[in-house]
Amino acid sequence: MWSWHRQVKDSVSQKTIGLMRMQFWKTAIEEIYRDEPPNQPVSIELWRAAKKHQMTKRWLLRIITEREKDLDDRAYRNLQELETYAENTYSSLLYLLLECLGVKDVHADHAASHIGKAHGIVTCLRATPYHSSRRKVYLPVDICILHSASQEDIIRGSREQNIRDVVYDIASQAHVHLQHVVLEDYLQRVRKADFDIFHPSLQKRNPLLPIQLYLRSWKKTY
Structure with missing residues (x-):
């Protein structure tokens, strides 16, 4: 479906x-x-x-x-409208998947909300070349206006700095949502280190983070 x-x-x-x-x-x-x-x-x-x-x-x-x-x-009027769309579609699907896996946990739902919003925003960006080839633009209008980027600029595939700035602002919002989940991973590691901020385990990146984010979204580990 x-x-x-x-x-x-x-x-x-x-x-x-x-x-x-x-x-x-x-x-x-x-x-x-x-x-x-x-x-x-x-x-x-x-x-x-x-x-x-x-x-x-x-x-x-x-x-x-x-x-x-x-x-x-039509194009999203602003970034908040795009986020609402992502929450109501991608995040809702993740809530359903959590239910199918028997996970009923507010922290897992919180992570699913942020992951879903990030997914929706990234999908909007990734689909832009395809949409522009059909002379359609769905990028948030407020961000395009902010950087003086017209729909025609995007439709013709402009690679000028103002278009890059539009993409940067939108991508940054997706990153913010992922950071919420990453921060929870860090806080979990701090707890395991008994809140010793200088513990060696906290001085290096977690190479398994992408896999853990995927798994933890379905488990009661947040």
């Missing part, structure tokens, strides 16, 4: 068609949680997963609702 929702925006030529498809899934979710799933493979599998793992309906509906709003096919 997640992959399908991501493709709807690019695969439909009219917003009305996209809205009809989203409404189908809204109705399907309601029926799934009444134990009356539509006779459709994805719906049936989702019903089984929701029943087995007690998945929260709110997260599923939030993903659909946010994707539905995204069909307006």
